[in-house]
Amino acid sequence: MGPTEKTIKRLFALSGNLCAFPGCSLPIVESAGTITGEICHIHAQKAGGPRFDSTQTEEDRHGFDNLILLCRRHHRIVDSQPEAFSAEALEELKKIREKEMGRPEQATDAFFAKILLGDLRRVIVNNDSGNVIVDSPGAVQANTVNVRTTRKAVHIQPAAGTIGADQEASRYVQYLISRYNQFASADRSRATTFSYGAISKNVEKSFGAPWRMLAIEDFEPVCAYLQQRIGKTRIAKSNLSKGARSFTIFADFGKKSGDKG
Structure with a gap:
């Protein structure tokens, strides 16, 4: 079970096609049809999720009163800090946006409702070749995905609009x-064995998805996070004391073929 098209039509109309977070002017769906926002549950749809309410029925859980439209960035922010962004706080943000931007439903709202629901539930298998795209880009994950293939590995292909597709x-994130x-x-001086894969897992934990699957809008925050982590290393601190750089900024990256900073 999930939200109905009728519910999302109403939600979209009353949102004014804008993220409900205060001061955010990002559209939920751009004029060209690019999806930049997400259907978000105020009380999580599964136990263990942010603000989950065990007393809710499934119908209430996916009903209008428990849903809010947010851009991908603010969706991650409110779900990563449920103590700060309580259910009551999100309900108030939703009401404020509806009062400011709400309008009557229009015929085109059915189209936007369909693509938002499609983004929420999307699982694409390309030609049964083992290439699978699951809810990408974004933080909303499919409930269950079963993949059967004769190949030894299944590769997840980044969708258009993600860091991995650019x-x-x-190249710069990998650098x-x-x-x-x-x-x-x-x-x-490390007390534990160094893991080369740990930094990628830390990015995934901080941003809610593997970095290749994150929306291109998250590129700068991801880079800032990695640059900060580099800056905390002993070598970087030593470089700083000598006035030397520890990494190349993106604006200068790739000006020379095979740039290594």
Whole structure:
């Protein structure tokens, strides 16, 4: 069970096609049809999720009163800080946005409702080749995905509009990860064995999805996070004291083929 098209039509109309977070002017769906927002549950739809209410019925859980439209970034923010963004607080944000921007439903709202629901539930298998795209880009995950293939591995292909689909952005994130691993692994004072894959897992934990699957809007925050982690390493601190750079900024990255900073 999930939200109905009728419910999302009403939600979209009353949102004014804007993220409900205060001061955010990002549209939920851009004029070209690009989805930049998400259907979010105020009380989580599953036990263990943020603000989950065990007394809710399934109908109430996916009903209008328990849903709010947010851009992808603010969806992650409110769900990662449920103590700060309580159910009552989100309900109030929703009411404020509805009062400011709400309008009567229009014929085109059915189209927007369909694509928002499609983004919420989307699982695409391309030609049964083992390439699978699941709810990408974004933080909302499919409930259950069963994949059967004769291949030894299933590769997840980044969708359009993600960091992984942008060649230069992807190369730069990989460069920062490599630079962090280079500096951090050289620290012989570590008490534990260094893991080269840990930094990617930390990005996934902080941003809610593997970095390749994150929306391109998250590129700058991801880079800032990685640059900060690099800056905390002993080598970077030593470089700073000598006035030397520890990484190349994106604006200068790739000006020379094979740039290594």
